[in-house]
Amino acid sequence: MANGQTQQTDVIIVGAGPVGLFTVFECGMVRLNCHVVDVLDDAGGQCTALYPEKPIYDIPGFPRIEAAELIVRLKAQAAAFRPVYHLGEQVQTLEPRTGGFWRLTTSKGTVLQAKAVIIAAGVGAFGPNRPPLPGIEAYEGKSVFYYVTQRETFRGKRIVIAGGGDTAVDWALSLAEIAGRVSVIHRRDRFRAAPDSEARLKALAKEGRIDLVVPYQLHGLEGDDGKLTAVTVATLDGQTRRIEADILLPFFGLSMSLGPIADWGLALERNQVEVDPATGATNKAGIFGVGDVVTYPGKLKLILTGFAEAAIAARSAYALIHPETPLHFEYSTTSGVPDA
Structure with a gap:
């Protein structure tokens, strides 16, 4: 689709790291379509860019898994819901529009619109010290x-x-x-x-x-x-x-920056986005946060914590987008994986 033409979706996910990828899956489980934006040229965040061969030991069900393999599996899991990736693009602006929508533009001129935005930006833009x-x-x-x-x-x-x-x-x-x-x-x-x-x-x-x-x-x-x-x-x-x-x-270590996210009027604490852990909501209606980019009392910076936050934020986004249709909670063993 040509740059400048608005693309409509249910949820815009900012960040394609492991938590961002799992957020795609959790949104798909409640039948929400996603577009994903990341400044890196490939999905995976730090797992891909910094330590693809480094073993991770605290992913449930995997006594040991290399970071790159984790990303391969998360991308495969998300693929069932046909997410649209905008890689190598940095988010530039995020503006409220009428009807409760948010309009997001990227460095390459991509324009996206959705009622829910989930920030999964990890440590933000990063580079070495x-x-x-x-x-x-x-x-x-x-x-x-x-x-x-x-x-x-x-x-x-x-x-x-x-x-x-x-x-x-x-x-x-x-x-x-x-x-x-x-x-x-x-x-x-x-x-x-x-x-x-x-x-x-x-x-x-x-x-x-x-x-x-x-x-x-x-x-x-x-x-x-x-x-x-x-x-x-x-x-x-x-x-x-x-x-x-x-x-x-x-x-x-890394030199980290939220980049343009810092200018969105979100409540911040030490360069992290404050969220309600019960909903993943920020101080801006329709904007949620998950993963290492967010903070709240008792926050643990672990990938598995981000996975749980993704499930919470996806359901909060559903409630915002479909207030007239309450979501009936089901385990995946009962619901299976919905058709994309």
């Missing part, structure tokens, strides 16, 4: 990477990992199985990772399978034409050390 190293841009994408999307890319390489959180520790443990050498740089001896992971890291260090370089921080890079040969690290009092390396993986 880059270390302040001179000339690092020349190495990015060649020998400096902020995400691991294919572990095999690093087989046999000399890898330096900088950071002390779960991402740094988890990838150190994983890459130690295939890398030529793994060195972990952190400014203190204690890590911010899960205790069991930290214990495994230090056990591998004692076995000589991982080098723990503490307390140090990144100081400089050596190499030519984007090809890294060594990383220089330094203590707080200026002592330096040179580590030969092919790859640098700085894991200093």
Whole structure:
């Protein structure tokens, strides 16, 4: 359909991460059609863009599932309801229209209209926190990477990992199985990772399978034409050390922004959207929120929590769109999957 021509649907979902995809399914279960908008070029959010090969352990029914596989399954589950995806498009404006509708426009000129909007934007627009190293841009994408999307890319390489959180520790443990050498740089001896992971890291260090370089921080890079040969690290009092390396993986978290969502007049707390946990409703009638982008007392930032929120928001959206037809609650074992 040509840009600028309004496309009508029941629900607009902002965000195609795991919770956004499950929201499509839950909306379909109450016979609501969905259009999904995401700034990334593929569905899956962080699971696709940042850690597709990272295992997830708290998805019900799956003792272990890789992030990419979870997205494949969620897309297949949602596909029964024929969602329309608008990928590689950032939401620009959201405006109220007569009749209780919301009109949404994207960066590519797509115009959508619906009575319900469900924000499932995860952490919002995200990008890596880059270390302040001179000339690092020349190495990015060649020998400096902020995400691991294919572990095999690093087989046999000399890898330096900088950071002390779960991402740094988890990838150190994983890459130690295939890398030529793994060195972990952190400014203190204690890590911010899960205790069991930290214990495994230090056990591998004692076995000589991982080098723990503490307390140090990144100081400089050596190499030519984007090809890294060594990383220089330094203590707080200026002592330096040179580590030969092919790859640098700085894991200093994400720089997150709600982007245009912050300008929609929604009640926010610490860059998160406040919602009523009983309904998923924001302070704007017809706009709901699910997943990591929302907050309320007792909120747990877990994918499975977002899944439950998706079911609640879908039913709230139905009540808004079809107030004259109360929804009779049924378990899926009774109702089956409705025809799209």
